[in-house]
């Protein structure tokens with residue numbers, strides 16, 4: 001954080017100062033009062049369950065210099081009309097004060113956090129880098145992340161999300177990116193957008209924001225992403241995966257929609273993808289400068305395009321091939337509950353992919369489950385996929401069909417909204433697995449109790465709202481495995 005006086009904060013935000021104008025904010029800006037720390041600024045936000053204004057005094061008692069608020073609070077404050085707008089103004093001020101920092105934005109329907117975490121671990125090799133914790137990618141998390149930058153910062157690797165048109169353009173105005181990565185256009189939130197073409201329009205706002213001297217890094221394997229090449233002033237760099245069978249193609253793209261002219265090798269790409277017994281990919285990274293072998297510590301073939309996108313971004317920023325390959329091999333999963341694979345002492349493997357769910361990411365996870373369960377039985381505990389709009393029922397049925405074709409031994413749908421998954425599975429007449437709907441995670445655990453044996457693999461996946469990560473943790477705890485910290489930092493408010 002660049003030190004700012006309360007007088008400066010009031011001026012930048014157009015707010016009304018109630019406190020010492022000379023008091024200086026030197027620490028982090030937070031919206032969670034429990035994270036308030038000495039020297040910081042607490043931004044009070046009224047959420048669904050709680051109103052930050054009620055925690056203003058607690059935040060100041062914890063050391064916050066002042067509170068950014070929309071109504072009077074009994075502690076030093078800057079009163080503003082709109083807290084997200086104030087955060088945006090402060091973040092933009094910081095960006096304008098740091099002209100030497102290179103800004104990269106990453107968007108897409110699935111894999112933003114995975115790619116951002118990989119890219120950050122590469123770019124950190126070049127110099128001081130700010131990247132969000134977890135999924136801080138919306139009108140709150142994005143400016144809060146940018147506000148962490150200071151004079152030492154050389155790179156910002158940012159995750160940009162959209163729940164509607166204009167959202168990404170807004171985030172790009174806060175921190176104008178020079179580099180933009182678009183991963184894919186999928187069903188996530190498609191219901192809110194009104195369809196995939198609308199999702200593509202919105203995600204493409206990132207490349208529209210790039211300057212002529214910048215680079216638009218586009219997934220050559222996703223036609224809707226590749227088509228964004230015409231929407232940018234920046235130079236276009238493509239990434240992709242040569243072995244298309246190793247990739248999880250977005251379900252909605254039928255091969256007929258892909259014209260032969262579009263099937264040409266991407267500039268930065270992975271070839272010869274293979275998975276080890278825990279689903280960790282190895283591949284050859286091909287670049288104009290040469291090639292290098294990579295083995296990821298992440299699980300699932302779907303992480304390969306994410307890794308190649310991260311490589312393409314790091315390369316644009318000046319990282320050499322050897323460092324890119326070395327960095328990808330060394331990179332760990334920084335954000336929780338995305339394809340966490342634990343093998344229990346009794347030989348049962350648990351995949352905790354309970355962070356969120358949409359049709360593409362569920363297919364990716366089932367693909368990985370099938371691979372891991374090659375020598376045993378695969379079970380999936382699936383909650384519903386939220387915010388799919390009118391295609392919701394059909395999407396759940398399709399997932400069920402996909403799961404049945406993956407020859408799972410058991411499919412447990414958690415909650416009535418997930419029940420259509422089973423209807424889809426029953427479409428596959430040859431499928432002999434067990435299928436049931438249970439009301440909650442506890443009932444899912446009960447259904448599996450005493451069934452599992454060495455070699456079995458259990459996938460746990462659902463939309464965030466279902467909170468199934470506890471089910472995965474229980475599957476591990478009940479077998480003496482240490483549970484890892486329950487609440488990852490930075491995964492609370494943002495999407």
Ligand SMILES: Nc1ncnc2c1ncn2[C@@H]1O[C@H](COP(=O)(O)OP(=O)(O)OP(=O)(O)O)[C@@H](O)[C@H]1O
Nearest residue numbers: 109110111112113114135302338356360361364495
């Ligand atoms: N390229 C990909 N294709 C399909 N699924 C993916 C891909 N990359 C990651 N996933 C899966 O998508 C889920 C979410 O991953 P991640 O958190 O990286 O995505 P995100 O785009 O940041 O999500 P959010 O919109 O919630 O921020 C995980 O289950 C992950 O395994």
Ligand SMILES: [Mg+2]
Nearest residue numbers: 112113135495
């Ligand atoms: Mg994310």
